Amino acid sequence: MLLVYFMDSPFKRPCFIVNVSADRNRAVRHINWLGIEVKKQWLDSEILIVKSGTDLTRLAKEKADHFDLIVACGGDGTVSRVAGGLAGSDAAFGVMPMGSGNDFAKAAGINRSLPECLEILIRGNITAFDMIRYSGDAQGWSANTIGLGLDGLANYQAGQIRNLKGSSVYIIGLLKAIRQFHGSSITLTVDKETSTGTYLMATLCNGPWEGGNFHVAPGADPADGILELLTIRKIPVFLLLMYLPFFLRGPAAWMRGVKSESCTSLEIESARPLTVHVDGEHISSEIRYLSMEIRKSALKVIH
Known part of the structure; x- marks a missing residue:
């Protein structure tokens, strides 16, 4: 046998x-x-x-x-x-x-x-998946998502909670993060197009899911050679809290200050240090500069 x-x-x-x-x-x-x-x-x-x-x-x-x-x-x-x-x-x-x-x-x-x-x-059965290579104030690889600002801080706070599990942990972490972080002036370079604004968070996605149940990038496919970027500008707290349940299905066009776009590279320069997670792992709370780009077909995944 x-x-x-x-x-x-x-x-x-x-x-x-x-x-x-x-x-x-x-x-x-x-x-x-x-x-x-x-x-x-x-x-x-x-x-x-x-x-x-x-x-x-x-x-x-x-x-x-x-x-x-x-x-x-x-x-x-x-x-x-x-x-x-x-x-x-x-x-x-x-x-x-x-x-x-x-x-x-x-x-x-x-x-x-x-x-x-x-x-x-x-x-x-093997499919070649893309990965995200990042460098700057930290360096390494991401298989799924990189979250900066409010996303990174919410992840960090969720990691401090030991007696719960599931999406409720991330929600509690986010509520704590909202009290601590109120945005930063950030310069984004998305596929060589540069803009500056005050942002609460930016999440670069190779896959569609984050935090267990949050569908942050419904169109993301880790094998298509494209990344999805979700950004949220500084908006009132009540709006952010109102949007939260909808992120179980994904961001929508009607959400003020929320933007989703496709790209292959991203650079972030922040006036304030940002908390960053990579695939749900806390990387640092002192990130001011990070460069990220897709590496196509970098991983042979069995699925």
């Missing part, structure tokens, strides 16, 4: 990187099941158990030299860092979603049960 399972998969040597800190340390409950199922399927495999603070980008890059499939087992932060290590690599990238939001998994159509995701890995 083992031999039959082994021959069903196009991948001979998978490496599973399991972040037991994902989903507020709840991901640990999947380790025994995963070990049993992986041994059934592959004769030669490795399961690495890691915790918060591990340099997953470096680890994934090293493992890509020895394995033909690298699987990120965790939430969006785990997915982002592992994907960053595989950008431009020949190794295929798989996901076992074990986080609270799983935004990348939604974009890839694989936000399913773990047994179903394992079957997806076995079939091995």
Whole structure:
């Protein structure tokens, strides 16, 4: 039976990187099941158990030299860092979603049960996904979204909440962020077109989802070679709060101060330091300059 399972998969040597800190340390409950199922399927495999603070980008890059499939087992932060290590690599990238939001998994159509995701890995259908390369006051890769200003601060505040999960955590984080951040004078260069204004936030999207249930860029497709940019200028707080429920479906043209547009590159220069997240991971609260651009077909994703 083992031999039959082994021959069903196009991948001979998978490496599973399991972040037991994902989903507020709840991901640990999947380790025994995963070990049993992986041994059934592959004769030669490795399961690495890691915790918060591990340099997953470096680890994934090293493992890509020895394995033909690298699987990120965790939430969006785990997915982002592992994907960053595989950008431009020949190794295929798989996901076992074990986080609270799983935004990348939604974009890839694989936000399913773990047994179903394992079957997806076995079939091995691959699509080349784009990624976002960013540099400036911070540098790295994004697989899904980069949020600056209010978005980044809301994400940071949500990360401080330990006793809740789901979209309610992000909403509480946003309410706290609204009290702290009131906008900054920002110069945006979108595909070489420059403008300046007072903005509350900017979110650059490779995928359509953020914060678990917020459809911030409904038109985003991580395999189409285009990014979607959402910006919100400084508007009254009551308007911002009124808009919030609608972002479960996506921004609308009638929303004052809200703009969605397509692009392939973005530069941001801010008069005030901005809080920034990359794929839901807090990067810094001291960002004044960031350059971001699409890198087409940078990641071989199984979905």
